[in-house]
Amino acid sequence: MTWGLQNSLAEAFEQIDYALDQGINFIDTAEMYPVPPNAETSGETERFIGEWIRANPGKRDDLVIATKIAGVGLPWIRNASPISGSTIKEAVEGSLQRLNTDCIDLYQLHWPNRISPHFAKHWPGMVPHTQVDRAQQEAEMLDILGGLAECIKAGKIRHCGLSDDTPWGIGEYVRLSEKYDLPRMVSIQNEFNLIHAKDSPYLLESCVLNDVAYLPWSPLAGGVLSGKYRNGQVPKGSRWSIGQRNGLFRDTPMTHEAIEAYATVAERHGLSLTQMALAWVYQTEGVTSTIIGATSLSQLKEDIEAYHLQLSQEVLADINIVFRKYPVPF
Known part of the structure; x- marks a missing residue:
């Protein structure tokens, strides 16, 4: 896109x-x-x-x-x-x-x-x-x-x-x-990621039981879950540097708090925030295929590598603690 x-x-x-x-x-x-x-x-x-x-x-x-x-x-x-x-x-x-x-x-x-x-x-x-x-x-x-x-x-x-x-x-x-x-x-x-997971469990249940493939878009929440916008940064050429049709609706104080918390989990387990966020989506029951929107080839390579990452129960437990604190941050 x-x-x-x-x-x-x-x-x-x-x-x-x-x-x-x-x-x-x-x-x-x-x-x-x-x-x-x-x-x-x-x-x-x-x-x-x-x-x-x-x-x-x-x-x-x-x-x-x-x-x-x-x-x-x-x-x-x-x-x-x-x-x-x-x-x-x-x-x-x-x-x-x-x-x-x-x-x-x-x-x-x-x-x-x-x-x-x-x-x-x-x-x-x-x-x-x-x-x-x-x-x-x-x-x-x-x-x-x-x-x-x-x-x-x-x-x-x-x-x-x-x-x-x-x-x-x-x-x-x-x-x-x-x-x-x-x-x-x-x-x-539909959009589905760590800061926008409203489709679970109700829409996912409809998909699984109706044999409808679920194809999450924006598994990185428009790039927010890559960590590129941490500490007020807006990299040149990034999505947030270009005016969006629906505005920067993910840009809220609670979103940034959630990103910092997830970044802490990723660092604790020696993972990149991007790959941890993608792997969480890939491993969600009912997900069929994930639509990634990499802009650069380096981003695409990192996104694809996340397919081979299997999150441990310890990582998932730590993610769940953050998720429960920030279930709907925007």
Whole structure:
């Protein structure tokens, strides 16, 4: 999601090549990337991936490419319209062209049309549940599933999934797909990390028991859990040095207190904070695959190495002490 703004085409190629050499085959992107989104760069990340495929045509089948349709709110993408069956068909065509591929392996809804408790909207009173028109939501979901069905039938996408949704959203899509014999959502990607773990246990239970893959995004909480922003630092070129669409909502006094506490645990056990935080996500029951957003190749290497780290019960116990003290720091 940084390719096209924080990363050059050459750097994107370097990261893809390295990831493939390490056995990674899942690449997640979106039509609105890079972030923060704007009209000038919209779609560039997909284009970079498409250029890599153009340069490496024999390796396309080695990849599982996932992308996402933007939800309501971005005026330069379909006039900020909500997701529907017709906009899905339009968006799929654009992504296929930019990705330089005939078929998208996993096509996801970037966020639901209704307000969902994501991007720091997880506090009580922030999501108007009682104002949601359930019948309207069902009609929209059926229309969306219909559009996805047409794309699957045409061979343009293989599977479909969700992003930034809830247990109700998962359950409703599963119910409607079974009732009307429509495509089934196979995955969901939500933020999940040591300072934002609200999906455990309820959404994770929905995923496991509904056979829906859980794909956490931002396992380092937008880079906060790397420790790069400790002591008031904002490194040049980092995420916090660039204005964000939803603001720096993780930048709170309690977040920084939590980071210091986790850093102490990591130092006590001779671990890097980054790898400890990633390994905790990787080892969480129900996690299927983790979406990392490394900007540099050195960051990517450190992130991948964390896959081979098995946290001991002693480390997990110390992490749990901090977690209980800072369960919702932002």
